[in-house]
Structure formats: structure tokens, C-alpha cells
Amino acid sequence: MSTNARNLDIVIFGATGFTGKRCLPLIDKFSKRLQLTWGVAGRSERKLKEFLDQCGQEIGTSLANIPVIVADVQDQKTLNEMARKARIIINCCGPYSFFGEPVVKACVEEGTHHVDISGEAYYMEAMQLKYHSQAQEKGVYIISACGFDSIPADLGVVFLQKKFNGTLNSAITILDVWEEGEPTPGSTLNFGTWESAVYELGYAGKLRAVRRQLFPNKLPSYAPKLKAKTAPHKNDLVEGWVLPFMGSDQAVIQRSQRLFYEKDSKRPVQAETYFTVKSFMGVLTMSLMGMIFWIFAQFQCGRNLLLKYPEKFSFGFFSRVPPTDEKIEKVRFSTTLYGEGWKDMIPDRNNEYSTPPNKAIAAKVKGKHPGYGATCASLVLAAITVITETDKMPPSGGVYPPGYAFARTSLIEQLDQNEVHFQVLFEKDLS
Template identity: 45%
Template sequence: MANDRLDIVIFGATGFTGKYVVKDAARFCKEHKLTFGVAGRRKEALEAVIKEFALDIKNIPVILADVKDEESLTKMTKQAKIIINCCGPYRFYGEPVVKACIATCTHSVDVTGEPQYIQTMQLKYNKAAQEAGIYIVSACGFDSIPCDMGIIFTQQQFGGEVNTIETYLNVWTANKNVKGSIINYGTWETAIHGVAHASELRALRTKLYPTKLPEFTPKLKSKILHKSDVSQGWSTLFLGADRSIALDTQRFLYDKYKERPAQVQTYVTFRSLFTFIMFAIFGMIFGLMTRTTCGCNLLLKHPALFSCGLVSHESPKPEAHEKTRFAITLKALGWTEKLAKPTDKHTNPPNKKVITKCSFVSTYNMTSIAAILSAFTVLKEADKMPDNGGVFTPGAAFGKTSLIEQLNKHDIKFEVISSIEK
């Protein structure tokens, strides 16, 4: 890879998430003496982002690129060692960037939470990325650094053999007086298309993993509504991307390193039963509407109406989402003893429980920092990453790097809460 390239180019720098990445990149790149540029369709808008968030850095290159213009993507990727792709929904706009990166031998990370897109890219481009010697790493933001890397952290800290991991997402607001939307419209749009096309996942997984994993026991059973001993309130299944991405990582660890994969289930916790009931009603309406084109169009046209004001066409105000706190608590059960082969079966019940947690403020701040640190890790620690290239989930790509340590230094905190042996 040519040394005259910029270290990082942020594509989609004028979008809601892209602006956060530019803001943090200005600080991080100055600290680490790395170069970066911004890319997108409109020169004036890109220059405005630089003026707002990176005015103290001189001569930041502005690169014009459009996902509908293959030549412009080629010119953009030729100028970078790694692309941070913030241009979604990725099911519509992600693949051209991946193709351009492979053609120009340029690494890429993105912040998608779209399992269908991720698995499609793995199927279509993993071999080509390996041959080009580049890493394409998806889901390097809220989806799914806290969960996927949290599971990796838990397995590393367990000191034995993990059988099951249950994750519990908690969200609360530090200032209840803050009004307005807290979720970006792009996230809403991605969720609508993701749910509408959820049926694609099974066929994709069958193509991606033609052989089934061995049967592991005791088997993890899902709980629709329950109270957990590690999460206060009422918990139900979390239908985001976390579980799908975590299972992809666990499958990779089994195939690549012959490590026993953890069975994973993800939950979200509500502080009251009333809140859960309201969420369940909203979820049913949302799910039914995504089954038809007309329903999807209504959701897209009237986000505030169908999200109880959590989403609007206007970008969330910083004081709204920056007062929102997040924590994922992970409950791991397994054995103190690790057997010789991943397919060997324990004859005794699990005798160890480890509780860990990943906590942070604001999904957008967290996503920005995680994406930048993921890009730094590719640039600095590729020798600790697998297969000399390929298309990966975060846990598969970064499990043996210092990414978790770096995240801890920047207020994305991974910690062990307790460890109990029977």
C-alpha cells in the first residue's frame, strides 16, 4: 500500500454519524500524527464540516465521491490506506465501496447494523479481500462493538470454557427534561429495511455456513419475558443485529481456531412492565407495517408518529442523545475446566458464572470513537488479525488485538463485575 496515501478517509462525512467521526478524527489523528481526509458528494457541505469540526487542522483534503459513480469511488479509495464508511443504509450504498476498496487494495471499516448486508459481503467478497490483502470490517459502532467485543472480553476473562452468554441492554436518560428525538433518521430507515428483509437471513446463513455446528449442551433456551438476576426490570428478546453478528464471530472462532463457540442470546431490559407493554405494542405495529411496501413507506414518511417522537426527519439535538446512558451486562455460564477438543462434551453441569459489563454514553459518540479506533487497529495491528485479509465481524477481526484496551481508554468501559465458582 502506497505510503503517499492518507491514513484515513471518512466517506459520508456530511451525514449525522459522519460529522461525529470527523470531529473525533480531528482530535485522534492529531494526537497520533495520522493524516485524514473527508469524502462525499458535495464540496461545500464537506468544507462546512471541516470548518465546524476540524478548523485547527490545516489542509484536510476534500474528495468528491458518489456511490453511483464507480470512477469517483476508485479515485477516493486510491487516496486512502483505510476508508471509514459512514454512508448508509448499507444494503443500498455499501457494496460499491467494498468493490472499490478491493480493486484499489484499501482497507475499510463501517458502522452498519445490517446482518443481511454483512453476510452478503462475506459471501461475495471474502476471498477477493483475502487475495487483495485487505480487511473489510463491518459493524464497528453501536452495532456491534459493545456486544460482540463484550462477548470476546468475557470469554477471555472467563478462565475456563464458556457454554452460554446472555446479554442485557439497559438504556436510561440522565436528564429526563430533555425533549425531542434521540435516534437519527438514518438509523430508523435502516431498521425498517432490516426488519422488512429479515427473512433473507436464514438463506444467507445456509450459504455462508453449509455445515452445521455440533450440538452443544446444556442448550441455551430463549426467554420471551423475564426478570434476570443481572439486570433490573423486565427483559425481553433484543431484535437488533447483535445476536446475528455475535453468532457469526463465534462460528469464525470455531472454524478458524477450533474454539468452542458460546451459545448467545441478546435481551433488552425495561424498568417497568408498563414500558415493556408499550414497547411490545409498538413492536407489533412496526413489524406488521414492514411486511408491505405501503407500510414501510408510511413508517419512512412519518417517523415521529410511529416512534412516539423518538425519531424525526430532523437530526437529534446533541443534548438529547448525549444525556443517554447505555450498558450491556453479559452473563456467562460454563466450566472451570477446558476440554481438549471443542466437540468434547462435559459430563457435569456448568460450575462457573462470570458477569461482565460494557458501558458508555450516547450511541453516536460511542460509534464514532469505536469506528476510528477500529480503523487505527487495522492500520497498526494487522499482524494480529486473521488470514491476511477478508470480510469480518469485529470479534473475528479484532479478538487478538488491543482494541478492547484502547476502547477502555476512551470511555467505552469493559469490566468484570463478578466471577463465581460452585
């Protein structure tokens, strides 16, 4: 990709949004360290300049000379002009199923890398189906799920594979989110995440159609097969009850593992994703919320109600009013991973073992608020990694999930030094 005509390394699109605002101090910090140039983009030049002034005062440095670009998702020409000025676009404008494709299109046409924090499976897989070949031709990387969905889970499995000396057969991930100290009033996550989840269910039929085209061949089914646990259950690695996690983590992990199998001839790791609820009453509450959410999301009138009253339908977990700074500072998360496999390494991806797994490993990915602390650090560092470690990315451009895209880079190490920490808990002999 030629960058001679580009005067900026990074442009953050949607800089005045809730996630964009929290990314700016990190972009300023890392760009100074690495001598990178950056700018902001959005619909309102006035709001962008006002925000840069406000942010500069908060972090103690002048941002008056940061370039401001006016771009609107409803105006493709402005998006192309924006993309033409940068090496990579950090896209913070969701829901991506509605607003993501025009930005991806502009980036592919202008030869510009692109990262976002989408947790919307339909959007991510539709972009892979539609733009992967074009992105390869242009040598650009289009990488979604670079936030809480799904860096901890997808890169967590990659971390587990790297630390497992042998052949990893299966892995489970268990998410836990909690608030330190006394509970703080207000929602835990902002409205955008809820909005994306509502529309994601509405796209279920379209997603199946995309997958039939994108993945015409099934991955091999290796024994022993990892069975999903659909009922609430206990796990010795975490406190409370464990339930299936219905987010996009599993789909993202599967995309990465498919690529490892197809491109690198590696045996794919089977994965199941879960989350924890501390009490059985919480299990009942979450089950009721999930059932109501699923029913209402099937119909347009139901989706309208879910979007109008997120606090009521989520029992206060989501709200149109963003979480307070106090709340954000107190919320923590961890993703616990447990994997099983064999001590020996199979040289052929299609070979089978005739003995049960004889080795286990557990790890943990943890950090500050999943929606803001972890997400913003992951997004900014992912963008920087694309343009500073291009030689360690997949051999050609394309539309990729983060696990496969960043497997050979130093992103895990960079995250571990900042907001998202990776650690091995134990390795155990099962023989």
C-alpha cells in the same frame, strides 16, 4: 497491500452526515497522537470544506489543509479513485443495504481496508458471501458493525471469554439505554437507524437465502443448550423487565463464534441478546410498537408509512430530526453480560462435559450515547486498529465481524480508555 501510492492513512466517506460529523474531532485527535494522515470525502466539495471550517473552529484548530475528495455512491469511478488514495475508508453512508456495496467493491478492487457501522444483517452477510475470497486475495479487511451494533455485544462476549478462566459455554447480553436527569424533549436516535431497521425486515427472505450459501454446515449443538426467553422476564443483574433484542447483535456474535470454531478450533459460545424496559407499561408499549412495526414492514406501502412517520410509529424514540446535543450528552447505555461454563479447559473443541456448568461470570460494557458517543469512538478506533495492528488481525484479509477481527488486538483496551468501558462485575462458583 501496497501503500506506496497512497497519500492518506484514513478517509472518512460521508463526513458531513450526522455520524461522520461526530467522528471528525476524534479522527483529528487520534491522528495527531499517532501521526496519521486523513481526509474527508462526499458528494459536495463545498459542503465538505464548509464543514471542515466549522469543525476546526469548534475544536480550536485549523482543518483548512485537510484533503477533500469528491465521491458519490452513484458513481463507481469516483469511489475507486477515493479508495485508491487511502489505506482505510471509514464508510458513514447508510443505509448500507442500499449504499454499502459500491464502497466495499471499490475498496476490495483497490486493496483498501474498510469499516462501517452497519447493523443490517443482510448487508453484512451478503458482503461476506460475495467479497470474502477477493478480500483475502488482496489482503484487505472489510469489517462492519463497528459501532453500537455490535461492538459492545460482540467484543463484550470476547471480553467475557478472555476473563473466563476455563471453558465458557453460554452468554447472554442485556442492553439498557437511559437518559440522565430530567428527560429532554426530542428523539433519542436519528432516522438512519430507523430506516435501516425498516429495510432489514424487508430483506428477511434474501437473508435466509444468503445464509444457506454462507453457512451450509450447522455449528455443533453443545449441552447444556442455552434457551431463548421470548416472554418478558426479570433478571437480578438489571432493573426492569427483560425482552428479546431484535437487532443484529446475536447474528454478529454467532458469526464471530463460528469463525473461532472453524478457524481457531475453539468451542463456540452460545449467545442470546436482550434489552430492558423499566416498567410493565413500557413492556406493553414496546410490544405494541414491535407488532405494528413487524406487520407494516412486510409490505412496501407499510414501509413507506414507517419511513414517513417514524415519530408516530416509534412513540417518539426515532425522528427525522436528529437528537439535540443536549440529548446526546445525557443519554447513556450499558450492556450487561452473564456467562456460564466450567472451571476446566477442554483441549478439543468437540469434546463434551458430562457435568453441569460450575462457574459463572458477569461483566458490563458501558458508555455515553450509544448512537454517537460510543459509535463514533468505536468506529474511529476500529479503523486505526486495522492499520496500526495489522499483525494482530486474522492471518489474511477478509470480510469479518468485529469480535473475531479484533480479538487479538488492543481495541478493547483502547475503547476502555476513551468512550466505551469494559469491566468484570463478578465471578462465581456454581458447584
